[in-house]
Amino acid sequence: MGKGDRRTKRGKLYAGSFGKSRPKDPAKKKARAAKAAKKA
Numbered sequence: 278m279g280k281g282d283r284r285t286k287r288g289k290l291y292a293g294s295f296g297k298s299r300p301k302d303p304a305k306k307k308a309r310a311a312k313a314a315k316k317a
Contacts, residue, residue: 286298
């Protein structure tokens with residue numbers, strides 16, 4: 278649980294990567310989910 282742990286948000290920030298613990302943009306994700314729900 279630190280900078281070297283890529284499974285945590287802190288580790289993702291340090292590594293400069295994205296994933297489940299650090300999504301790229303939560304606002305965009307919400308908008309996309311709403312659009313998909315509207316279609317279905």
